[in-house]
């Protein structure tokens with residue numbers, strides 16, 4: 233029995249009766265309010281067991297209920313931006329029984345997935361796609377002469393992304409019927425930043441805007457209804473008055489009808505305005521104000537910390553129990569090292585596209601605010617901004633998750649690499665991130681960066697090597713340098729007290745052996761060492777090499793291995809296509825070095841779902857046992873040759 237049921241003396245809950253959107257169609261507002269509280273309790277209880285995105289979901293309960301009452305999903309299309317706030321939508325669309333499996337291996341995704349439900353209209357995980365997706369649906373509907381409605385729900389954080397404005401620009405031009413619900417909770421993951429945010433704040437809090445709006449509505453109406461020869465002039469006057477005084481004018485100028493701001497927890501208002509928006513011709517932007525973490529004091533007071541919660545967070549404690557971590561996280565080592573380096577080198581500037589917390593830059597921002605830039609969810613801008621800082625003699629460190637760097641690909645090529653600028657790209661969450669699943673795995677960065685001229689790519693085997701590589705990167709002046717490191721904790725090694733330069737393109741042999749060479753990148757070095765130990769019990773002497781660099785390669789090592797005919801296994805937590813293994817194969821092919829036995833191990837050619845990182849690594853065979861088995865299967869080949 234749930235806590236809420238217990239509170240109600242075991243009475244049946246409304247939520248028990250809700251299995252699809254039609255189940256709430258006839259609910260009164262009072263019933264919806266009760267249901268909202270039941271859903272709140274459901275989320276708190278379930279997420280304390282599974283973890284997941286928390287504050288945003290608590291904030292959209294009323295909005296989601298109203299959307300599903302007003303719209304007729306799946307005929308009408310409800311499209312979520314980022315999708316981390318779609319849990320309530322999942323509850324209402326037949327998936328509440330799947331919550332114990334949320335973000336678990338083979339369980340329910342934390343994001344909308346078309347394969348999961350007919351109510352999920354667009355797969356998502358990255359920000360600022362919803363308006364483009366909604367417009368695509370709207371135009372397709374028009375072309376097919378269908379009658380459905382389309383609504384995008386986008387947060388104020390996601391609204392800082394350039395793609396959202398590209399889509400507004402297009403939607404306002406083509407004027408297809410669609411509604412954009414702007415869910416403004418004044419938060420991205422951290423506090424939202426930028427001029428758009430300031431503008432939304434003005435719309436929310438400036439009393440002039442609201443009172444002018446009321447007075448003006450009548451005047452503009454009258455002007456609009458005047459006929460004949462003065463009409464043209466008065467219309468112009470009306471438009472300039474509107475420009476000065478009408479709230480949401482920015483969106484109006486984009487060709488949208490602006491409505492709001494309204495209280496996004498008031499079900500009466502929500503239903504009224506959603507109905508109105510739904511029945512208005514052309515694109516409408518409905519500005520809804522919500523509170524992230526609504527109804528759960530700890531999350532409402534610290535929305536940044538409770539954006540997502542870990543397994544074991546608890547209603548009474550409010551957060552997960554603090555277990556003493558086995559080791560420092562790579563992110564923490566990055567952030568702490570960057571502070572030390574920036575204090576020694578005043579050219580260093582840190583940039584984050586809206587991920588200050590996740591990238592470990594909170595303390596840096598507090599200590600060096602003038603040399604810290606949160607640019608909003610704007611990876612493309614972040615890339616070009618970094619390039620220009622480097623042009624002007626600064627040492628930009630662009631801290632970015634592997635998956636979000638995908639957004640800035642052209643900027644990396646066109647603005648950073650062609651100009652060979654000494655930008656440090658600090659790629660966090662490289663490799664499998666786990667529970668966020670396929671949209672967030674850091675699988676592709678080596679493949680998509682390695683083909684770009686001028687760039688250097690390295691990955692440390694542990695947290696100590698990370699600090700040395702970051703030092704090396706900030707000292708490096710010959711061009712762009714990417715430093716990739718994984719999510720989570722390091723291996724718990726002792727940290728050196730002083731910085732040492734890592735020679736560019738040079739590997740490190742961590743275990744000698746001549747039967748086979750395991751060339752590993754990043755923390756896979758430790759997996760390789762474990763495999764080598766297993767192999768030693770079978771009489772196989774495996775050499776283990778910490779490659780350190782995916783580009784440039786340690787060519788002298790590769791030539792030596794080829795000359796001595798030592799079979800090679802490469803192992804990396806990155807897409808096998810285009811990764812380190814591919815690079816080494818290309819090297820041998822280009823140098824016309826034949827006869828090298830090489831078996832590459834990495835992430836296979838499919839998108840990798842959600843689950844714990846270890847489950848996922850096991851599922852793709854990136855563990856010591858599989859590595860040892862694969863290596864063993866190569867040794868007889870060597871013996872045959874001899």
Ligand SMILES: Cc1ncc(C[n+]2csc(CCOP(=O)(O)OP(=O)(O)O)c2C)c(N)n1
Nearest residue numbers: 288357358359387388389390419420421586
């Ligand atoms: C392209 C991209 N960059 C960064 C992120 C990481 N991210 C996920 S949610 C989020 C904040 C979104 O804020 P908002 O849209 O206001 O939603 P809220 O969490 O406030 O409900 C960020 C930065 C992302 N998902 N996609």
Ligand SMILES: CC(=O)[C@@H](O)[C@H](O)COP(=O)(O)O
Nearest residue numbers: 314316357540590665668719
């Ligand atoms: C939805 C989203 O993109 C972020 O909230 C992401 O889940 C954060 O991931 P980390 O927990 O790895 O910082």
Ligand SMILES: [Mg+2]
Nearest residue numbers: 387388389419
């Ligand atoms: Mg927000």
